Amino acid sequence: MSKSSAHILTFISSSLAVISCFIATSMPISLMALWAKELNMSSAQLAVTMLSYFLGCIVSLLFLAKLSNALGRKKAVLCALICAFVSTIFFIDCTNVFFLNAGRFIQGIYCGIITGSAMSWAVDSAPPGKEWLGTAMSVAGASLGLMTGSLIAGIGVNFNLISADRLFEIFLGFTVFLAVLICLSKESLNTKFSVKKLITVLSPTFKLPKGKTAFFIMAAIGYIGSWGQTSFFQALSSKIALLLFNDQDNVILLTAIIYLTVTLPNAVGGFTVGGLNPAKSLKLIMPLTFIIGSMMFLTIAYPHVVIFFITLTLLSFLIGAGLSLLLKILLAGSAVTERADIISFLYFMAYVGSALPNFLIGKVFTNATFIQISFAFIVWIFLYTSAVFILNIYLSKPKKTYKKLNFKETDNT
Numbered sequence: 343m344s345k346s347s348a349h350i351l352t353f354i355s356s357s358l359a360v361i362s363c364f365i366a367t368s369m370p371i372s373l374m375a376l377w378a379k380e381l382n383m384s385s386a387q388l389a390v391t392m393l394s395y396f397l398g399c400i401v402s403l404l405f406l407a408k409l410s411n412a413l414g415r416k417k418a419v420l421c422a423l424i425c426a427f428v429s430t431i432f433f434i435d436c437t438n439v440f441f442l443n444a445g446r447f448i449q450g451i452y453c454g455i456i457t458g459s460a461m462s463w464a465v466d467s468a469p470p471g472k473e474w475l476g477t478a479m480s481v482a483g484a485s486l487g488l489m490t491g492s493l494i495a496g497i498g499v500n501f502n503l504i505s506a507d508r509l510f511e512i513f514l515g516f517t518v519f520l521a522v523l524i525c526l527s528k529e530s531l532n533t534k535f536s537v538k539k540l541i542t543v544l545s546p547t548f549k550l551p552k553g554k555t556a557f558f559i560m561a562a563i564g565y566i567g568s569w570g571q572t573s574f575f576q577a578l579s580s581k582i583a584l585l586l587f588n589d590q591d592n593v594i595l596l597t598a599i600i601y602l603t604v605t606l607p608n609a610v611g612g613f614t615v616g617g618l619n620p621a622k623s624l625k626l627i628m629p630l631t632f633i634i635g636s637m638m639f640l641t642i643a644y645p646h647v648v649i650f651f652i653t654l655t656l657l658s659f660l661i662g663a664g665l666s667l668l669l670k671i672l673l674a675g676s677a678v679t680e681r682a683d684i685i686s687f688l689y690f691m692a693y694v695g696s697a698l699p700n701f702l703i704g705k706v707f708t709n710a711t712f713i714q715i716s717f718a719f720i721v722w723i724f725l726y727t728s729a730v731f732i733l734n735i736y737l738s739k740p741k742k743t744y745k746k747l748n749f750k751e752t753d754n755t
Contacts, residue, residue, distance in 0.1 A: 348527070360460045361483050372495035454686075477616070482611075500598070567730070586650060614659075
């Protein structure tokens with residue numbers, strides 16, 4: 343295999359590892375309506391399944407996200423695929439809430455390892471001259487996977503084209519196929535294994551490159567706010583579908599359509615802004631996110647189907663664009679060995695923050711109405727978009743602040 347072919351294969355396989363991870367994590371979201379009916383689950387119990395997933399992610403990002411720095415990208419991704427295999431087994435013939443939560447927890451472990459290893463690998467192996475593709479894949483690849491998984495599960499199961507069990511059995515087969523591709527791919531981080539190094543990377547510590555603390559704070563706020571916002575749909579899309587359409591017979595399909603509206607524009611937004619100036623673009627994106635987001639949540643509090651889908655589409659696009667630009671700022675000028683730390687630290691903060699709304703809904707405000715939840719999220723959006731907007735202006739004032747990141751695009755947009 344030629345050097346260029348190996349490079350392309352590596353980018354494709356690492357990208358598939360990212361996308362397939364989120365395909366796996368999104369299929370249960372569309373099928374949650376089915377399990378909710380079969381297992382007689384309440385809104386609080388549905389929120390707890392999302393909390394189980396977030397808990398797995400947090401544990402993984404704390405202890406396993408930098409696994410690739412000790413084992414190399416390839417072996418770390420293979421470890422993640424083992425978790426994928428185990429978690430998928432729990433969803434085959436899922437007969438109780440414990441299996442559901444166990445599967446979601448292990449999926450969280452799987453996702454955490456992929457975040458630190460496969461996303462970094464995609465950035466490492468991006469085509470020469472198109473390095474932004476690696477960053478875009480780290481953000482939009484997740485949305486592509488979430489979109490694909492929810493669509494396949496929603497349409498396939500709703501129209502009886504395939505059973506939920508068979509769907510997960512097929513994913514098991516794909517996981518084996520992907521493992522073969524990973525084995526054939528080129529390692530981008532050649533590291534000599536040692537027990538001491540393994541212990542070091544397993545310790546729950548994060549290290550950011552010097553001079554990027556302020557940028558990380560801004561990015562972390564953006565990720566916490568955005569992920570907290572979209573996590574609402576991961577847990578409660580089935581309830582929203584019933585609220586808007588009152589159609590129990592097609593609730594699985596409607597749930598998938600709602601989540602597709604969250605994920606597809608998100609992916610498009612992430613890729614669309616790849617070549618834009620982050621500092622300038624965020625000054626427009628953050629206010630628009632608050633305005634459109636507030637309108638969208640009002641259409642849930644006071645249901646209006648058409649306006650809901652229009653505003654959700656626009657909001658999802660803006661969220662994807664904002665996340666891509668924030669990650670681009672952090673990865674600019676970073677070394678290969680720094681990327682797992684940067685990405686895992688950022689996603690750790692995102693999962694911690696986004697678990698908060700689900701914890702409050704599932705464990706504290708268990709009797710909250712959709713109107714109360716909707717207005718609470720409007721306040722949530724205002725707080726995080728305002729913070730990112732203000733920090734971005736502050737960091738943009740002395741032009742040399744952004745120039746320290748060796749950010750060529752800063753002067754070109």
